[in-house]
Amino acid sequence: ADYTLTISSWAPPTHGxxxxxxxxxxxxxxxxxxxxxxxxxxxxxxxxxAQMDLIQDGAADVSIIFHGYQPGRFVATKLxxxxxxxxxxxxxxxxxxxxxxxxxxxxxxxxxxKLIALHTHGPAxxxxxxxxxxxxxxxxxxVRIPGGVGGDVGAALGATGIQVPAPKVYETLASNAADxxxxxxxxxxxxxxxxxxxxxxxxxxxxxxxxxxxxxxEDTFADLPEDLQQKLxxxxxxxxxxRALGAIWDEIDTxxxxxxxxxxxNAINAAxxxxxxxxxxxxxxxxxxxxxxxxxxxxxAAAAHEMVKxxxxxx
Amino acid sequence: xxxxxxxxxxxxxxxxxxxxxxxxxxxxxxFGIVWERGGDLLSERGMKAAMSVVGRQITDxxxxxxxxxxxxxxxxxxxxxxxGMARELYAVSNAFLGHFRGGIAMATVAACGGFSAICGSxxxxxxxxxxxxxxxxxxxxxxxxxxxxxxxxGGTLGILIPPSVILVIYGLLTETSIGKLFxxxxxxxxxxxxxxxxxxxxxxxRKPDSGPAGERSGWxxxxxxxxxxxxxxxxxxxxxxxLYGAFDFAPLNLTFSPTEAAGMGAMGAFxxxxxxxxxxxxxxxxxxxxxxxxxxxxxxxxxGAQIFSxxxxxxxxxxxxxxxxxVWDVSPFMVILxxxxxxxxLGCVFESLSMLLLTVPIFFPLVTSLGFxxxxxxxxxxxxxxxxxxxxxxxxxxxxxxxxxGDVSTATIFKGVTPFWIADIFxxxxxxxxxxxxxxxxxxxxAMGH
Amino acid sequence: MKPVISAIRWxxxxxxxxxCLALFALxxxxxxxxxxxxxxxxxxxxxxxxxxxxxAIVVFSxxxxxxxxxxxxxVDLMDSLFFRWRLHNIRDGLGYVLCGALMYWPAxxxxxxxxxxxxxxxxxxxxxxxQFYIGWFIALxxxxxxxxxxxxxxxxxxxxxxxxxx
Ligand code: NA
Ligand code: NA
Numbered sequence: 001a002d003y004t005l006t007i008s009s010w011a012p013p014t015h016g017x018x019x020x021x022x023x024x025x026x027x028x029x030x031x032x033x034x035x036x037x038x039x040x041x042x043x044x045x046x047x048x049x050a051q052m053d054l055i056q057d058g059a060a061d062v063s064i065i066f067h068g069y070q071p072g073r074f075v076a077t078k079l080x081x082x083x084x085x086x087x088x089x090x091x092x093x094x095x096x097x098x099x100x101x102x103x104x105x106x107x108x109x110x111x112x113x114k115l116i117a118l119h120t121h122g123p124a125x126x127x128x129x130x131x132x133x134x135x136x137x138x139x140x141x142x143v144r145i146p147g148g149v150g151g152d153v154g155a156a157l158g159a160t161g162i163q164v165p166a167p168k169v170y171e172t173l174a175s176n177a178a179d180x181x182x183x184x185x186x187x188x189x190x191x192x193x194x195x196x197x198x199x200x201x202x203x204x205x206x207x208x209x210x211x212x213x214x215x216x217x218e219d220t221f222a223d224l225p226e227d228l229q230q231k232l233x234x235x236x237x238x239x240x241x242x243r244a245l246g247a248i249w250d251e252i253d254t255x256x257x258x259x260x261x262x263x264x265x266n267a268i269n270a271a272x273x274x275x276x277x278x279x280x281x282x283x284x285x286x287x288x289x290x291x292x293x294x295x296x297x298x299x300x301a302a303a304a305h306e307m308v309k310x311x312x313x314x315x
Numbered sequence: 316x317x318x319x320x321x322x323x324x325x326x327x328x329x330x331x332x333x334x335x336x337x338x339x340x341x342x343x344x345x346f347g348i349v350w351e352r353g354g355d356l357l358s359e360r361g362m363k364a365a366m367s368v369v370g371r372q373i374t375d376x377x378x379x380x381x382x383x384x385x386x387x388x389x390x391x392x393x394x395x396x397x398x399g400m401a402r403e404l405y406a407v408s409n410a411f412l413g414h415f416r417g418g419i420a421m422a423t424v425a426a427c428g429g430f431s432a433i434c435g436s437x438x439x440x441x442x443x444x445x446x447x448x449x450x451x452x453x454x455x456x457x458x459x460x461x462x463x464x465x466x467x468x469g470g471t472l473g474i475l476i477p478p479s480v481i482l483v484i485y486g487l488l489t490e491t492s493i494g495k496l497f498x499x500x501x502x503x504x505x506x507x508x509x510x511x512x513x514x515x516x517x518x519x520x521r522k523p524d525s526g527p528a529g530e531r532s533g534w535x536x537x538x539x540x541x542x543x544x545x546x547x548x549x550x551x552x553x554x555x556x557x558l559y560g561a562f563d564f565a566p567l568n569l570t571f572s573p574t575e576a577a578g579m580g581a582m583g584a585f586x587x588x589x590x591x592x593x594x595x596x597x598x599x600x601x602x603x604x605x606x607x608x609x610x611x612x613x614x615x616x617x618x619g620a621q622i623f624s625x626x627x628x629x630x631x632x633x634x635x636x637x638x639x640x641x642v643w644d645v646s647p648f649m650v651i652l653x654x655x656x657x658x659x660x661l662g663c664v665f666e667s668l669s670m671l672l673l674t675v676p677i678f679f680p681l682v683t684s685l686g687f688x689x690x691x692x693x694x695x696x697x698x699x700x701x702x703x704x705x706x707x708x709x710x711x712x713x714x715x716x717x718x719x720x721g722d723v724s725t726a727t728i729f730k731g732v733t734p735f736w737i738a739d740i741f742x743x744x745x746x747x748x749x750x751x752x753x754x755x756x757x758x759x760x761x762a763m764g765h
Numbered sequence: 766m767k768p769v770i771s772a773i774r775w776x777x778x779x780x781x782x783x784x785c786l787a788l789f790a791l792x793x794x795x796x797x798x799x800x801x802x803x804x805x806x807x808x809x810x811x812x813x814x815x816x817x818x819x820x821a822i823v824v825f826s827x828x829x830x831x832x833x834x835x836x837x838x839x840v841d842l843m844d845s846l847f848f849r850w851r852l853h854n855i856r857d858g859l860g861y862v863l864c865g866a867l868m869y870w871p872a873x874x875x876x877x878x879x880x881x882x883x884x885x886x887x888x889x890x891x892x893x894x895x896q897f898y899i900g901w902f903i904a905l906x907x908x909x910x911x912x913x914x915x916x917x918x919x920x921x922x923x924x925x926x927x928x929x930x931x
Contacts, residue, residue, distance in 0.1 A: 046625075057363050386823060387792060
């Protein structure tokens with residue numbers, strides 16, 4: 001290959017991000033450029049919140065960021081984290097990209113880097129050591145939830161938030177420092193939750209959806225010949241990559257679900273109709289306040305919210 | 316790969332010129348990143364990339380939540396000192412072992428082991444025990460060789476028997492569970508005490524007048540001495556029991572994360588020292604000051620190491636090593652033997668932390684890709700770094716003894732240490748050949764956590 | 766030169782006291798976090814971010830003094846050689862000046878990063894403490910470390926007597 005991009009990744013080595021998403025990215029890039037551009041993966045260069053600085057300054061060429069790790073910086077990205085959207089991670093990721101193009105880009109929150117994909121993990125559910133079968137049982141639990149919308153929803157349900165980086169989740173649960181954790185189904189395998197949080201309380205759209213972006217150094221992109229740039233823009237960056245990444249989140253969720261169903265002592269408890277109605281009520285305030293934040297950031301929040309919903313329904 | 320190896324050589328040269336480790340590793344790492352990201356050593360783009368890494372490493376390392384155990388465990392060790400617990404440990408082991416030939420040296424080793432259970436640093440263990448045990452051994456006519464060596468060697472246990480600052484740093488570098496690493500250190504640490512006791516026996520067998528028998532203590536004395544170590548036992552139980560899940564029952568349901576264990580240990584040691592009248596406002600500040608300074612220099616070294624490790628990573632050294640092993644078809648066991656050989660050679664010159672920081676980023680990916688257990692490798696690395704502390708010509712524990720005792724030459728101490736060094740090599744072989752010794756306790760822990 | 770040195774010596778306890786207080790607060794907070802969590806089932810939610818900030822205060826308050834007082838971990842294997850040839854002052858002096866001068870770049874970059882965090886509005890999770898304050902503090906500490914190292918190095922080279930305590 002004429003150009004080799006350096007990927008910086010912070011996820012655990014075997015996590016789907018490293019095992020599936022980056023290889024898919026490399027495949028797509030190679031295919032679009034007839035092998036002229038490729039990329040190699042470097043793990044553990046820096047912790048998650050440092051990634052955007054590293055990419056901006058060219059310490060690596062491409063990286064993945066989780067918007068929730070940088071409170072204050074990302075507001076527009078909270079739109080996709082809201083509870084209440086039903087559908088796959090693939091549908092959500094496609095809707096996310098399209099809504100970004102139409103509305104969210106106005107906030108210009110990824111300034112300094114080139115945004116090449118937006119995606120969400122599957123609906124995040126509550127995983128706990130003691131069974132939770134009714135929503136009222138969540139109140140008083142100590143729960144690890146990342147910041148942003150997830151934290152607000154947790155607080156609305158009366159849970160006490162605990163801050164723990166993802167790789168420490170297993171230890172935290174094993175040591176009872178937390179009663180539960182809110183993560184997508186894939187974590188049941190990736191973070192071995194089947195061992196330390198045997199019970200899942202499941203809501204169709206989850207408590208929230210985590211928001212991710214793939215970002216690229218602007219100079220690295222500008223240095224590529226124009227024809228390659230064009231091919232990448234047409235065939236990889238934006239919707240195609242976002243869709244592919246969302247689809248991988250769905251796949252690894254399935255693996256986590258199967259691991260749960262085949263592990264003795266594990267249970268998935270679906271929320272009752274009554275609980276769902278109550279959840280919708282409880283989260284109205286969270287949604288309203290997030291939409292307000294979006295408006296303050298210069299976004300047509302109501303239109304953007306509608307667009308996500310209709311795109312997801314259509315997909 | 317060439318770039319990384321040149322970088323490695325440059326770091327060695329700078330370190331030997333007595334440039335502080337943080338600057339040796341940081342500087343080479345920085346220019347390495349400039350080279351990797353910019354294509355030459357002075358490119359503006361490479362410089363920007365490298366400085367971004369350096370800047371973020373400085374701001375992130377000092378704010379790494381997991382690293383908060385480091386100052387807290389150092390703090391605990393210093394408060395423990397003020398609480399007079401080293402003396403009590405020594406009294407109790409002396410009451411039981413003192414009347415054997417070489418018994419006071421054996422008591423010293425045992426007390427070192429006990430002190431290691433509440434102190435996270437080998438240097439601190441050696442320094443503390445030398446103040447307590449050295450005068451006693453001199454009083455009974457022990458040879459300088461045996462008395463200094465038993466403290467220098469016994470002190471190395473500080474980083475193996477939990478808590479351990481070095482294990483914490485290994486855990487953070489490799490994302491390995493610190494709780495499990497601590498558990499894994501217990502049996503090898505106990506083996507260490509046992510082998511050192513044998514080394515004492517051997518020494519007094521060869522030279523009977525190097526360690527005459529002391530007085531036999533009556534059971535009344537022994538029981539009284541036992542009664543006085545409650546504080547040590549309490550602290551150890553609080554920290555290690557808390558990590559292991561000993562308080563994990565209703566209504567407490569309390570198990571500590573490493574940071575919490577360190578915080579509880581520090582607070583416990585502080586309160587004990589306070590109630591025993593060992594602390595004034597001034598001495599408390601002195602302890603806090605010393606901890607801050609030690610922590611700052613440790614964090615600085617870590618930052619330098621992280622910068623260098625980023626360069627090594629970008630230069631592709633770990634992948635290249637893995638490739639080499641695959642291409643040459645070296646058996647995994649041979650790889651481990653080679654790595655151990657490298658460690659023992661490096662151990663001549665380096666002290667524990669720099670050795671760990673310099674090598675783990677390079678060897679760890681290789682070792683785990685060959686299917687070895689990360690926890691087991693951590694303990695192996697700590698045992699070889701322990702050995703480095705008493706390997707000439709640069710053995711920090713030996714220097715500590717020299718510093719505290721004064722009128723004894725390092726050559727004498729190194730000579731006395733030889734049987735202990737050989738005991739260490741036996742222990743290392745045992746751990747390498749029987750990983751079960753390391754892994755049985757942490758696996759138990761996994762099973763107990765539900 | 767002497768008054769400057771004594772002024773610096775007079776000022777030097779203040780950052781140390783700050784570090785001591787931060788460290789004591791860290792210990793106490795961790796203790797109470799555990800107690801509150803286990804006994805009252807209500808941990809200190811902001812404990813993690815406070816831990817981070819307190820650690821930064823501990824480390825970077827004393828960093829300039831650690832840097833100036835040969836507090837950095839180094840390997841002294843060849844010391845006897847340097848002493849024998851009476852080169853140790855030159856070696857130490859040059860080392861200080863060089864390493865101190867090089868701190869200019871990290872200090873500058875951390876300042877740029879901090880300004881960037883300010884521009885993006887980065888704050889901590891629970892208490893919404895702006896990240897750039899911490900960045901400023903660290904940049905200042907690194908810059909100060911560089912300056913005192915250059916100073917110590919120059920004195921070591923040209924006026925080693927001034928460094929001796931009266
Ligand atoms: Na220890
Ligand atoms: Na050595």
